Amino acid sequence: MAAPVSNPVPPDKALVALHRFGLGARPGDELGKIAADPRGYLKAEVKQQDITLIPPDDPRNAGLLDSTAAIQASMAAAMERKAARDEKAAVAMQPADDPAGPAMAKARPAVPRIEADIYRDEAQARFDKALAATPGFVERLVGFWSNHFCVSAAKAPVVRASAGAFEREAIRPFVLGRFADMLLAVEHHPAMLFYLDNQQSIGPDSRAGRRRGRGLNENLAREILELHTLGVGSGYAQADVTSFADMLTGWTMAGREGRLGEPGTFVFNPNAHQPGEAMLLGKTYPGGGMGQAEAALNDIARHPATARHIANKLARHFIADDPPPAAVARLAAVFTKTDGDLRSIALTLIDLPEAWSAPLTKLLTPLDYVVALRRAVGPSTGNEPQRSLRWLRALGQPLWQPPGPNGFSDQTDAWASAEGLKTRLDIAWQAAKQANDIGDPDETLASLIGNSVSAETRQAISRAESKQQSLALLLMAPEFQRR
Amino acid sequence: MSLLCETPNPSRRAVLMTGGALFAWAYLPRFARAADNRDPRLIVILLRGALDGLSTVGPVGDPDYAGLHGDIALSLSGANPALPLDGFFAVNPAMPVFARLFKAGQAAVVHAAATGYRDRSHFDGQDVLESGLPGPGNATTGWLNRALANLPAGDRIAKAGGLAVGPSTPLVIRGAAPVLGWAPQALPTPGDALAERVLDLYNHRDPVLAAALQKGLDADRMAMGDQLDGQTMNPKGGLGNAAGMRQSAQGAARLMAADDGPRIAALAFDGWDTHVNEGGATGRLANLLGGLDGAFEEFEKGLSERWKDTAIVAITEFGRTARINGTVGTDHGTGTVVLLAGGAVKGGRVIADWPGLKPAQLYDGRDLAPTSDVRAVLKGLLADQFGLSAAVLGDKVFPESAAVKPMRDLVM
Numbered sequence: 001m002a003a004p005v006s007n008p009v010p011p012d013k014a015l016v017a018l019h020r021f022g023l024g025a026r027p028g029d030e031l032g033k034i035a036a037d038p039r040g041y042l043k044a045e046v047k048q049q050d051i052t053l054i055p056p057d058d059p060r061n062a063g064l065l066d067s068t069a070a071i072q073a074s075m076a077a078a079m080e081r082k083a084a085r086d087e088k089a090a091v092a093m094q095p096a097d098d099p100a101g102p103a104m105a106k107a108r109p110a111v112p113r114i115e116a117d118i119y120r121d122e123a124q125a126r127f128d129k130a131l132a133a134t135p136g137f138v139e140r141l142v143g144f145w146s147n148h149f150c151v152s153a154a155k156a157p158v159v160r161a162s163a164g165a166f167e168r169e170a171i172r173p174f175v176l177g178r179f180a181d182m183l184l185a186v187e188h189h190p191a192m193l194f195y196l197d198n199q200q201s202i203g204p205d206s207r208a209g210r211r212r213g214r215g216l217n218e219n220l221a222r223e224i225l226e227l228h229t230l231g232v233g234s235g236y237a238q239a240d241v242t243s244f245a246d247m248l249t250g251w252t253m254a255g256r257e258g259r260l261g262e263p264g265t266f267v268f269n270p271n272a273h274q275p276g277e278a279m280l281l282g283k284t285y286p287g288g289g290m291g292q293a294e295a296a297l298n299d300i301a302r303h304p305a306t307a308r309h310i311a312n313k314l315a316r317h318f319i320a321d322d323p324p325p326a327a328v329a330r331l332a333a334v335f336t337k338t339d340g341d342l343r344s345i346a347l348t349l350i351d352l353p354e355a356w357s358a359p360l361t362k363l364l365t366p367l368d369y370v371v372a373l374r375r376a377v378g379p380s381t382g383n384e385p386q387r388s389l390r391w392l393r394a395l396g397q398p399l400w401q402p403p404g405p406n407g408f409s410d411q412t413d414a415w416a417s418a419e420g421l422k423t424r425l426d427i428a429w430q431a432a433k434q435a436n437d438i439g440d441p442d443e444t445l446a447s448l449i450g451n452s453v454s455a456e457t458r459q460a461i462s463r464a465e466s467k468q469q470s471l472a473l474l475l476m477a478p479e480f481q482r483r
Numbered sequence: 484m485s486l487l488c489e490t491p492n493p494s495r496r497a498v499l500m501t502g503g504a505l506f507a508w509a510y511l512p513r514f515a516r517a518a519d520n521r522d523p524r525l526i527v528i529l530l531r532g533a534l535d536g537l538s539t540v541g542p543v544g545d546p547d548y549a550g551l552h553g554d555i556a557l558s559l560s561g562a563n564p565a566l567p568l569d570g571f572f573a574v575n576p577a578m579p580v581f582a583r584l585f586k587a588g589q590a591a592v593v594h595a596a597a598t599g600y601r602d603r604s605h606f607d608g609q610d611v612l613e614s615g616l617p618g619p620g621n622a623t624t625g626w627l628n629r630a631l632a633n634l635p636a637g638d639r640i641a642k643a644g645g646l647a648v649g650p651s652t653p654l655v656i657r658g659a660a661p662v663l664g665w666a667p668q669a670l671p672t673p674g675d676a677l678a679e680r681v682l683d684l685y686n687h688r689d690p691v692l693a694a695a696l697q698k699g700l701d702a703d704r705m706a707m708g709d710q711l712d713g714q715t716m717n718p719k720g721g722l723g724n725a726a727g728m729r730q731s732a733q734g735a736a737r738l739m740a741a742d743d744g745p746r747i748a749a750l751a752f753d754g755w756d757t758h759v760n761e762g763g764a765t766g767r768l769a770n771l772l773g774g775l776d777g778a779f780e781e782f783e784k785g786l787s788e789r790w791k792d793t794a795i796v797a798i799t800e801f802g803r804t805a806r807i808n809g810t811v812g813t814d815h816g817t818g819t820v821v822l823l824a825g826g827a828v829k830g831g832r833v834i835a836d837w838p839g840l841k842p843a844q845l846y847d848g849r850d851l852a853p854t855s856d857v858r859a860v861l862k863g864l865l866a867d868q869f870g871l872s873a874a875v876l877g878d879k880v881f882p883e884s885a886a887v888k889p890m891r892d893l894v895m
Contacts, residue, residue: 197758197759197810197812200809200810201809201810202809209809214809214810214811215809216808216809217758217759217808217809217810217812218808218814219758219814222603222604222815226606232602232604232606232607232619233607233619238603238847241603322621363692396651396666403531403753404531404532404605404606404753404756406605406606409651413623413652413657414651414652415651416691416692416695417647417651417652417664417695417699418647418652418662418664418665418695418696418697418698418699418702419647419649419651419652419664419666419699420651420664420695420699421692421695421696422696422699422700422702422703423666423699425677425678425681425696425699429677454688456684456687456688460681460683460684464680465676469676469677469680472677472681473677473680473681473684476681476684477684477688478684478685478688478692481689481692482689
């Protein structure tokens with residue numbers, strides 16, 4: 001009789017701490033010590049002061065712009081690009097024998113893409129933080145919430161310029177704070193308002209709506225209900241979406257001319273706001289400007305459907321694609337009891353027995369794979385962060401650029417693809433070739449995967465034909481890829 | 484009440500009556516007709532984000548169309564006139580290849596179509612579109628893979644497996660039947676030595692990763708195999724822009740043209756969620772449609788003599804509102820188009836039981852009302868290309884859909 005497969009040894013506690021909860025081991029990590037008190041190891045990180053933030057006092061981060069400055073820079077660049085295009089068009093209109101024509105076109109260099117520079121600096125800061133984190137559970141939470149409340153840099157240059165600032169301003173300060181506060185910060189942020197088209201949504205009966213004949217855009221309202229809070233199928237109807245979109249009219253970003261306020265900042269524009277009371281999920285919200293939608297957001301942040309939706313997503317992210325119902329129920333209960341206190345929820349995650357007994361079956365997402373690989377390899381040659389950003393594009397998870405407002409998939413099926421695995425192999429090989437210093441393969445294995453490594457993996461690594469190949473094999477090993 | 488569009492070819496109703504008469508028909512090994520060397524292919528293109536069918540194939544003959552679709556409505560006059568398909572419909576001018584194929588009888592449109600899904604969540608809508616299940620849920624397999632899995636064992640279509648194009652595998656082709664994966668990317672490759680060692684390790688420790696990696700390596704060898712000049716394709720971004728769509732079609736066509744290559748493929752193109760400044764004959768949507776048109780052209784070129792056996796179907800999770808919104812775009816709607824192209828398609832037809840665009844004719848007072856079921860189209864293609872029976876289609880491939888009859892005679 002075949003041995004029952006379903007008698008699994010509990011996974012190695014150090015690997016659970018470092019892979020399931022963290023961002024992966026680094027050479028020099030003492031896995032035995034971590035295994036002795038893995039929960040304490042994780043909780044120590046959560047307790048650190050300001051651990052969720054990109055440290056502003058680090059000189060490497062001194063150049064980061066807040067979202068207002070980033071958006072203003074993008075607006076100015078857009079004007080310059082337009083001027084350059086107009087000039088080029090004017091030159092093209094000139095007769096070919098006019099000597100000034102081609103010379104002028106050459107004289108003016110292409111306008112540099114300021115948005116790409118800002119995006120790269122933000123990516124660098126994010127990678128720096130991830131590479132230094134011990135063990136990175138808090139950064140994993142940042143990644144979770146950033147994907148939950150995602151914006152896409154592909155939407156427009158202003159979103160590319162402000163995607164990093166959005167994460168620093170609307171996500172990070174609240175990752176161990178209150179869910180309702182994060183929700184309010186996100187939905188007030190210009191990057192989100194722009195990404196989900198609310199900056200142009202106008203109440204049909206508002207002054208601007210009557211004058212300009214433009215109207216509602218329900219994109220933001222729908223995605224708040226469906227993705228950010230209650231979850232699809234939780235009982236709201238099309239009428240709720242429309243009505244909530246009415247409430248959100250006037251939530252916008254001040255434009256370049258500054259007619260509504262400082263360009264690039266959030267403003268409430270009463271002229272675009274749909275007047276009067278509005279109904280959401282059977283409750284009437286009296287008219288009253290910006291406070292109307294804020295009151296609605298505060299209510300849906302506390303809705304039981306929101307607690308279930310968030311609990312389910314967290315358990316799926318940290319435990320298994322089909323999360324154990326008891327773990328989901330426990331997280332939802334803590335969410336409700338603590339009024340969405342995300343620090344309590346993080347500590348609950350660490351304490352969940354299922355997190356320490358479920359087998360390590362999830363495949364690292366591309367983002368976590370690239371970070372884990374860079375942590376494992378240590379210093380290397382190559383142009384960062386462009387190299388990591390290129391790898392992420394090749395793997396199908398470009399940074400801050402999900403295909404839709406539901407973010408990147410958190411399921412193994414989406415990433416365990418033929419093309420994905422082949423690309424991981426290419427990347428592992430590149431990383432191994434570029435590593436500055438590859439230590440003794442056995443020692444590297446001991447500090448990155450530890451004693452629970454399978455005989456087959458150990459053998460494959462020890463029989464490799466070069467140090468580079470041994471490192472690439474380690475980076476491709478199931479023990480490295482799964483969590 | 485509803486206007487049945489008269490086109491030079493049989494109407495949808497006529498087609499359905501023929502299909503009904505043949506309902507008792509069972510498995511017919513039509514895919515392997517030695518006599519005419521027929522070797523059918525099916526390519527499924529998913530347009531994720533909800534395609535505005537009314538700006539893709541505009542009902543320019545409907546008196547209510549221009550008023551509802553406003554500044555972005557297609558028109559037969561103006562600077563960028565739409566390309567007329569028949570007396571009533573015209574295709575977006577960004578799609579000249581499609582218009583040419585239509586004239587040549589190699590492209591068709593099913594209009595006012597929708598899946599069985601009637602809410603407006605992209606993600607649930609895509610789930611239904613790709614899983615083929617009656618409603619959204621935790622689907623892990625797609626209808627295209629189940630179609631493959633239900634072909635007779637040993638059949639050459641089943642043996643060659645499916646092809647998934649893009650960095651991740653679309654749900655529609657996930658499942659038990661083998662699937663190759665390929666995407667246009669250009670990273671230096673590590674050579675066979677490392678690959679063989681990693682494969683050996685996976686074969687011992689992680690069969691799921693082993694199978695995936697093996698397929699990825701196979702696909703790469705096949706796609707690169709006949710590039711004798713050593714030219715590699717440079718990635719130009721994801722599959723949400725025109726260049727990426729064209730490139731992915733180019734590579735997929737190369738893989739599918741091979742005698743031992745996959746006969747069935749799925750591609751997912753992103754970016755169709757046009758809430759703001761959608762554009763009409765030019766602009767954002769037109770750019771994307773130009774990419775889709777380029778993909779049709781690449782398949783036509785790359786499949787060369789196999790083009791005559793090929794059917795391409797482009798589908799989306801749902802349509803968009805008939806009336807433009809407050810930001811010169813459209814919000815999530817219901818009815819939309821299915822586009823068919825390929826040498827095997829009985830083209831030159833817009834198949835539509837046109838519901839009309841008067842306020843009372845709109846679904847929920849806002850969307851193009853669906854009168855055709857996308858599943859009927861897909862079932863018809865699977866039946867006529869691969870000989871899958873209505874019973875298998877209604878039970879295994881699209882569970883609980885026996886009432887949705889295959890739309891027959893879409894292909895030769």
